[in-house]
Amino acid sequence: MNRLTLLYIVIGIISYCLGSISFSIIFSKKMAGFDVREKGSGNAGSTNVLRTVGKKAAILTLICDILKGVVAIVLALVFNRIVEDSNGELMVQIAGIAVVLGHTFPIFFGFKGGKGVATSLGIIMLINYEIGLICLIFALLVMILTKTVSIGSIMAAILFPVLTLVIHDKYIIGDNYIIFGIILALIVIYNHRSNIKRIMNGEENKISLKKNS
Secondary structure, three states, X not given: OOHXXXXXXXXXXXXXXXXOOOHHHHHHHHHHOOOHHHOOOOOOOHHHHHHHOOHHHHHHHHHHHHHHHHHHHHHHHHHXXXXXXXXXXXXXXXXXXXXXXXXXXXXXXXXXXXXXXXXXXXXXXXXXXXXXXXXXXXXXXXXXXXXXXXXXXXXXXXXXXXXXXXXXXXXXXXXXXXXXXXXXHXXXXXXXXXXXXXXXXXXXXXXXXXXXX
């Protein structure tokens, strides 16, 4: 195993472990005395925290989950600067996929985590802020029109790889992110499989700012 292969593995492991820090579970236990996965939809994400714990915990969860994606990409860029001959674009993509997988299957919390939307947003905003802003605005518009968070998240995930085909500048490093975009979209869509089933059955939860008991 050469040193570059080892470097890619190391950044992948670090990013996965970073993603495995499930702030929704930490904040729900600290602020409400229960594991958020035991309430509401059972998902360890900011939407379920909002419904079961409250706005403050949900906002903190959202910010921290976004920052996980940002930190993973920053670490990849730092590693790329330190190590000569490394492929920075590949390193960023490995870090991005690994941190989302960690968020989805957290090793510290029984491999049952969130859906990776906020963490993916942090990644995309740092990789290409123009694409990130388009995806964010598009997701918010869809959520407002449908009153359904999951639909906005899924549609934005699908939009991301499409945008990588038509936008070729303003990337933080490199410009070939189509495969990365497809993988990230597939992870997010897979994580929403239960939501998709409920949407098709007309049973999906609508946006609500009220905390449910």
